[in-house]
Amino acid sequence: MSAISPVLDHLDQQLDHSLQRLFELLRLKSISTDPAFAAECRKGAEWLVADLKSIGFDASVRATPGHPMVVAHHDGPAGAPHVLFYGHYDVQPVDPLDLWESDPFSPALKEVAPRHKVITGRGSADDKGQLMTFVEACRAWKAVHGSLPCRITILFEGEEESGSPSLKPFLEANAEELKADFALVCDTDMWDRDTPSICTSLRxxxxxxxxxxxxxxxxxxxxxxxxxxxxxxxxxxxxxxxxxxxxxxxxxxxxxxxxxxxxQVLQSWETLGQTAENFLGPIGLSQPAGEKGRSVxxxxxxxxxxxxxxxxxxxxxxxxxxxxxxxxxxxxxxxxxxxxxxxxxxxxxxxxxxxxxxxxxxxxxxxxxxxPAIQLSYDSPFVAKAKSALSEEWPKPAVLTGSGGSIPVVGDFQTYLGMESLLVGFGLADDRIHSPNEKYELSSFHKGQRSWARILDALTR
Missing domain, CATH: 3.30.70.360 (Alpha-Beta Plaits)
Known part of the structure; x- marks a missing residue:
């Protein structure tokens, strides 16, 4: 039996327990932009440290001029890659509160259609649910094998939703400790509910x-x-x-x-079915206004x-x-x-x-x-391994996508730590992040855990 199979089985068996842990984290009102919630942000950092310690990480709360960072380390086999996983535990304000269908800090599992369940609550998709997919993958590896397949450093930030004022100084001051072969970032989306994606470029x-x-x-x-x-x-x-x-x-x-x-990349994008009509139509437009001769x-x-x-x-x-x-x-x-x-x-x-x-x-x-923009090599071995792992987990093969926006931390990792990032996320466009009634698909949370377990396994081969 392969090393990954019992890990995936364990994740399936422990899904309810992983949900309860996520709900504990979601109940913490870690709104970074409002000073009134500073104590809740610290509680969020302390909760994560305690959870990571429970699965064998050397974890600690690190003070900054703003909200604390969480840094954790775990050894791996000799010769295996060293990865830095990044996520953020802070969340957006919940205003306007009267538009929420339920208390934003009372998470729940809601059935929205037959066999279709979502996790509700502020931070469920951005980014607590996402970061916990990785933590749960690590927990399963430890429970099954007593070890992790590679060396892992974790960095959880508490100010991403308020401009990350402490991040650059922290990276610069702790560069030697945080440097790894490459970074893993779980703060992006899938192409659709059945198709995972790897974001290879950020503008x-x-x-x-x-x-x-x-x-x-x-x-x-x-x-x-x-x-x-x-x-x-x-x-x-x-x-x-x-x-x-x-x-x-x-x-x-x-x-x-x-x-x-x-x-070949342009041809792969054409297979996604994105057209000017379905891209612009929902916002009341019909004619592309940018460079002529280019697809949207x-x-x-x-x-x-x-x-x-x-x-x-x-x-x-x-x-x-x-x-x-x-x-x-x-x-x-x-x-x-x-x-x-x-x-x-x-x-x-x-x-x-x-x-x-x-x-x-x-x-x-x-x-x-x-x-600056971030552009991963389309033929990077890390990208190829992650793409293969994702394609084994989801109904449809993983696609390589780009992002029109910017994720500053990816550039900061390149500038201060000298390493590239692999961006894999399991959010969906309709998760309502930053808006009332934020949600995270149960399938994203469950299969996201399984995906990270597969990726960690693939990276070591």
């Missing part, structure tokens, strides 16, 4: 606020309209110049470091963008005021892919704006964060 991000100023005060548009420079018109023209008629960004050097997605999947997962997230200037109250504003402001974000350099993108955008500014005007820039 980077550059945020920039630009303020154009002309006259030294707001002006009467009748008295000064015509001769006086109008910052709103100037800024609108500059922003309009950022894209050409084909949807490409015109900033010089913007596409430096952008690679074409391999044709490629645009979101593998192409860079420039988007305008806010624009203001002049009178914005009720009624009408005939004024030429002294200044106009826009918030601009760039999603980056492959090897684009955030610093170079920011500098190129500023030069682009300054080059289009009339002599009478000035401009100020205010940065709002920047991080």
């Amino acid at each position: 980077g991000l550059v945020g920039e606020e630009v303020v154009v100023t002309a006259a030294n005060r707001d002006l009467h548009s009748g008295m000064y309209g015509g001769p006086a420079a109008n910052p709103i018109r100037i800024l609108a023209r500059i922003l309009a110049d950022v894209h050409d008629e084909n949807g490409r960004v015109t900033i010089p050097g913007f596409y430096d470091g952008v690679e074409e997605t391999p044709s 999947t490629e645009m979101v997962w593998a192409r860079p963008t420039a988007e305008f997230n806010g624009i203001s200037g002049g009178y914005e109250g009720k009624g009408f005021k005939t004024v030429i504003a002294a200044e106009a402001m826009a918030k601009v974000s760039f999603r980056l892919v492959h090897k684009q350099d955030p610093d170079k993108i920011r500098a190129a955008f500023r030069k682009f704006v300054e080059g289009r500014l009339p002599a009478d005007c000035s401009v100020a820039f205010h940065p709002h964060g920047g991080s």
Whole structure:
């Protein structure tokens, strides 16, 4: 009999017990953004430490200027890989409370259809249910074999939902202790209820606020309209110049470091059935507005963008005021892919704006964060092993996907620990994370445990 078979059997037999442990964790109101819940966040960290110690980890609560970290270590066989598993135990606020169908901190198992059960409660999907799938896989390995198949370090954060202010300093200060061969991150989704996925790319991000100023005060548009420079018109023209008629960004050097997605990967994405109609239809749109000649999947997962997230200037109250504003402001974000350099993108955008500014005007820039894209090798042996393990567990084979968003911790692991991350999650798009009535599929929790057990086994072969 293979080493994995009794582990999977044990997970099946112990599902009810694993649910009770998850419910204990879900009852803790670890809302990181609200200082009123600081004690609950610490209780969450302490609960996890006690649970990890119960299965043989050397675990401890680590103080930070904010909420504590949980760090745990367990030895593995000589020559086996060393992995760092990351998750977060903090949760989002529950407001508006009146929209919840039940108490967000009284988790329950609810049958929503015949043979279809979900776990309800804040944090069930994001990220307590997800992180406990890995812990339960480790517990089963220990119960069956008395050991783990590889060396494991665990890092559970308590500030992910409030911007992770303590994470970078903690990684930098503890880099030697936390370094591993690669990281495992369970904070992502499946493609659908039957199809697991491995996220192989995350877009980077550059945020920039630009303020154009002309006259030294707001002006009467009748008295000064015509001769006086109008910052709103100037800024609108500059922003309009950022894209050409084909949807490409015109900033010089913007596409430096952008690679074409391999044709075999594009073909695999086509098999997922994502179309412009089913992607845009639910939000009331029908026509793709990005780069011509690219599918919506490629645009979101593998192409860079420039988007305008806010624009203001002049009178914005009720009624009408005939004024030429002294200044106009826009918030601009760039999603980056492959090897684009955030610093170079920011500098190129500023030069682009300054080059289009009339002599009478000035401009100020205010940065709002920047991080590079993450791109795993499509032929990474870790990816191949995890894909095979997932495909053995779920009804449909695992797919390699990308993410249009950013998960900053993955970049931080690369920057401070020098290692790549394998992103495997078991959430679904309708789990309502960050919203009232958050839920986590029972199948995600159960088969997620089995999946991690299989992945740990596969990584050692």
